Amino acid sequence: MTKHSERLYLYPVWVRIWHMTNAILCLILIITGLSIQFSNPSTVVKFNAAVAVHNISGIILSISYLVFFFGNLVTPNGFHYVIPVKGFLNRLLRQFRYYTIGIFRREQPPFPVTEESKFNPLQQVTYVLLMYVLVPFVIISGWGLLYPEITISGILGLSGLDMTDLLHITAGFGISIIMCVHVYFCTIGKTPTSNFRSMIDGYHESH
Amino acid sequence: MVYKTNLRPAWVVMVLVLLSALAFTWLKTSDSAPLETSTAEEIKPVKVDLSKFTNAVENEKCFRCHGQTKYSYMTSDSSKTVTKRMYTELVMDRDIFYVSNHREFKCTDCHSEDYGTFPHPNELRMEAIATCIDCHGGDEKYAKFQFEKIESEFLASAHSEKHSEDFTCWMCHDAHEYRINARTNENLKETITYDNMICLNCHGDVRNYQLLTTKAKPNILQKHEWLPNQVSHFTNVRCIECHTRNNDTLEVAHHVVPKEEAVRKCESCHSKNSILYASLYKYQVSEKIEKEGLVKGLLLGDTTTIGPDKNNTLNIISLVIFGMTLLFIIIHAAFRMKK
Helix, strand or coil: CCCCCCEEECCCHHHHHHHHHHHHHHHHHHHHHHHHHCCCCCCCCCHHHHHHHHHHHHHHHHHHHHHHHHHHHHCHHHHHHCCCCCCHHHHHHHHHHHHHCHHHHCCCCCCCCCCCCCCCHHHHHHHHHHHHHHHHHHHHHHHHHHCHHHCCCEECCEEHHHHHHHHHHHHHHHHHHHHHHHHHHCCCCCCCCHHHHHHHHCEEECC | CCCCCCCHHHHHHHHHHHHHHHHHHHHHHCCCCCHHHCCHHHHCCCCCCHHHCCCHHHHHHHHHHHCCCEEEEECCCCCCEEEEECCHHHCCCHHHHCCCCCCCCCHHHHCCHHHHCCCCCHHHHHCCCCCHHHHHCCCHHHHHHCHHHHHHHHHHCHHHHHHHHHCCHHHCCCCCCCCCCCCCCCCHHHHHHHHHHHHHHHHCCHHHHCCCCCCCCCCHHHHCCCCCCHHHHHHHCCHHHHHECCCCCCCCCCCECCHHHCCCCHHHCCCCCCHHHHCCCHHHHHHHHHHHCHHHHHHCCCCCCCCCCCCHHHHHHHHHHHHHHHHHHHHHHHHHHHC
C-alpha cells in the first residue's frame, strides 16, 4: 500500500471552484425542483419564480458540467474516475464492510486516500454513476422540458413529455439522495469537518 | 503522477448522448403530430357520404344553392339562366354540416317551410333565429348539460355584457357547424385546437372581430408575451381555461371574464389542484381511469402539465426511499458516536 502523508494537496483550484458551484447549484435546483413538483398556491417559492430560478440554475449547471467533463479529460483529475475492473467487486465489498462494520471497531480504512487514489471503490462507483449517468440524464431531460416543442410527443403510446418529466424527476431524486449521503459521509474524516475544509483549502488530512 | 488514459467514464456519457441523439432523430421523424403543424386544417372533416343521412335528399334542395358560392336561376320568362354570387354568410359547407351536432336535422326543422319557394318571400328576412336555449332549454333529455345554467353564465360573461343582444350563442356555436369535441374525441390535441379556433375565429380574424366593435383587433401573441413557452401553451391549453370563471359543476365554463380577470398565476394550472383537471382533462382523466385504473390512467394519459405531482404512488415511493436514507444516516451516525 502506498504510504501517505498527513496533508495531501488533492483538490486543485478548478476542482474546488467547480465543486462549490456544483454544490450551490444542486441545492438551488433541489429546492426549486421540489417547489415545482409540489407546486401549490401556498408554496413558499412561487411557481413562476421557482421555474425561472430552476431554469437559470439548470443552464449554469450544464455549463459547469461541461467544465467538469472536459476538465477531467485534459487534467489528471479524471484518472480518479477510472474504475479498474480487475478485483473491483472484492474491493467494493471490503469498503462496504468497512462502512458497515469496520468503522465502528475503529479499524483503519482499507483504501486510505493517496495522491493516486483519492476515492475509495464505493466512492468511485457512486461518483461515476452520479457524474457520468445521472447528471447527464438530468441535464438532457431538463433541456427537453425547457424546450417542450423539441421533445418527442409520444413514445410507445406514452406521452413523450410525461416520460421526459418522469426521467428528469427520477434522475433529480437520485442525485438528491446521493447528495444527502455524500454530505454525511464527508463527516467521516480526521475530524467531522476536515473533509469540508479540504474542499476550501485543497488539502486532505489523513485519518 | 502518471496520467493514464481516463476516457472510460467519459465514453459512457458520449455513448449515452450519441444513443439519445439517434433515438431522438428516429422518434422525431416518426412522430405523428408536431406541435407547430397542429392546425385546424388537420381536423377539417373529410368528405361525407350523404346517403347515410335521412334528410340529405330533402336538404339538397337548399344546399343546391347554399352549398356553393354561386347560384343560378332561370328568369321568369325562362329566357336565360342567371348566375349570381351567394353572400358568404349564407354559404353552408355540406362536409362541415354533416359532421356537426345537427347533421340529422332538416333545414326546415329550424327554418320556415316557406323557404321552399324561390325567390324566397321577403318577410322571411325577419325570421327570428333560434338560440340554443329555445330547443335545449327545459328538455329532460338535455337536463344533464344544464343549458339554463350555461345561459345564465353566458349572460354574465364579458361577451354578453359588452355586446348586449348582438352577441348570441351562434357567435361561437353556429348551429350549422358546431360539434361536440371534448366528450367525444379521444384526441385531446384536436379538441384543444377545435375549441381554440372558435375563439380565434373572431379574436384572430379582424373581419369577424370588427363585426361587433370598432376597436382594433389586439395582437394575441403580443398580449400573451408574458406567457412562457407560448407555442406549448397555445397548443396544449384551451383559451377558455384561463379566460372563463371555472365552474366545476358545468361541463364547459361559459362565464368569459374581462381580460383583467383572466388566470395569470402559473399555480392555477401547475399545481395539484390544477384547474385543468376540473375542465380540460375532466373527460380524458375520468375515462382513462375507468379503462386503465387510477395509476395508469393518470400516468399514461395525454394530460401533461409540468410540475404538479399527479402520481401519489411515486411520491410515496420517493418519500419511503428518502426516509430510509435518513434513517440509515441517523443510525450510522449514532453508532459512530457511540464507539
